[in-house]
Amino acid sequence: MINSFISVIISDKGLDFVKDILINQTIESIVLSQLPQIEKSVQVPLVGKANVILSEITIKDIQVSSSYVETGETGIVVVVSGATADLSLNWRYTVSSWLVPIGISDSGTATVKVEDMQVGLAVNLTNEEGTLKLILLDYECDVGELSIKVNGGAAWLYQVEGIPTLDDLLQTLPKTVLLDETAVLNVSFVGNPVLSNSSIELGINGLFTERNDDLVPQVYYRGYDDISVSSSDLPKMIKISIHENVFKSASEVYFAADALQWILDELPDQAFLNTADWKIIIPQLYKQYPNDEMNLNISVSSPPIIEVSDQDIGATISIDLIIDVLEDDEVIPVACISVDISATFDAEIVRNSLTGRLKLKKFSTYLKWSKIGKLHMNVIQSMSSTVLKTIIIPYLNTQLKRGIPLPILNGFALKNARILYTPPWIAVSSDVTFLGDYYLRHHLAYGEKRSELYL
Secondary structure (H helix, E strand, O other): OOOOOOOEEEEEHHHHHHOOOOOOOOHHHHHOEEOOEEEEEEOOOOOEEEEEEEEEEEEOOOOOEEEEEEOOOOEEEEEEEEEHHHHHHHHEEEEOOOOOOOOOEEEEEEEEEEEEEEEEEEEEEEEEEEEEEEEEEEEEEEEOOEEEEOOOEEEEOOOOOOOHHHHHHOOOOOOOEEEEOEEEEEEEEEOOOEEOOOOOEEOOOOEEEOOOOOOOOOOOOOOOOOOEEEOOOOOOOEEEEEHHHHHHHHHHHHHHHOOOOEEEEEEEOOOEEEHHOOOOOOOOHHHHOOOOOEEEEEEEOOOOOOEEEOOOOOOEEEEEEEEEEEEOOOOEEEEEEEEEEEEEEEEEEEEOOOEEEEEEEEEEEEEEEEEEOOOOHHHHHHHHHHHHHHHHHHHHHHHHOOEOOOOOOOOOOEEEEEEEEEEEEEEEEEEEEEEEOOOHHHHOOOOOOEEEEOO
């Protein structure tokens, strides 16, 4: 899909999983609910006009023996067959006739068992300004010789407000995800979903963009416990593919925002930086600025280059390391060392985010400029190695722990995820687990609606 850098493919296994959840949620919301009162007038030969009222029609139980979901170019079809339902109701009738002027009436209760129900509905998904729109195409519910028809919605047993409710749920999906004070992730949908006989493919923009101060933060679910990575080759419910352009866009946004630079005034396990501590390493520094405080001004000099290989993600990072001397409240840059870093990023799934660790592969250094004379290469190499291993790489890994949130609906989490490298894409193939989130239950609850019942 054009301008789609994150692809989500829901397999037939995933569709079955979602179908079962929706059916269970539907049953849970319908059981113990009441149908609208039914009133009918019938002309009985030789007797007269009979008014029949069925009230407090309550669904006691529903059982489903089989169901399936199919996808195709025209839409998504869900069929439930062999279902049974137990109902209870109150009945009352009155008969008025010129033969019986005082009228006849009676009332009572009844239990009803409905068997061999078949329910089917067809829907389609379209892209509407970056959000998904759920459209009802057709519906039908048959119970032997009993046919139920509904005006204004699809029906499971007697009616379903579920289509508009599910559509409302889709409308709540954010178009952007606020990541931090610098960047947002564009998660708006691109193009219409592509339906095949065994899957649904969704295209998402997926690029990082600079945060707009006027942006209203949107809720985004990040998941619960850590999810382990599995090496199983069994088919998975969902496959999320991320193009390397997503990582490149992150690199460019953070670089442009000057977020890839920081100042150090101390080294791990050492005292504050002072020229006296560097007397042996750089004698001319101490001679020119004796016993002065120092700091290291570290900045990425160009957007990091990110590329997906067939086994990991490669990163090339160029850094300028400037030695500053602090003298009389003045910051004096005295030397600049350039470091070109080659590193690899081993991706992993934590909760519902793609994260991982950066590992130093190799690096090269050279003196870019100096106001304290020429520095020896062994000094440059030793200092650069210490700063890289103890400061820069650990710092970058701390930032990378935030991860890239994967497009997963609220109430769901990845399970037994597996990472695949198919340059220029990295893919997450995973099953999905339902967390029973209250938000989802609340939005899938079915309310009451007027219906027509034909006997």
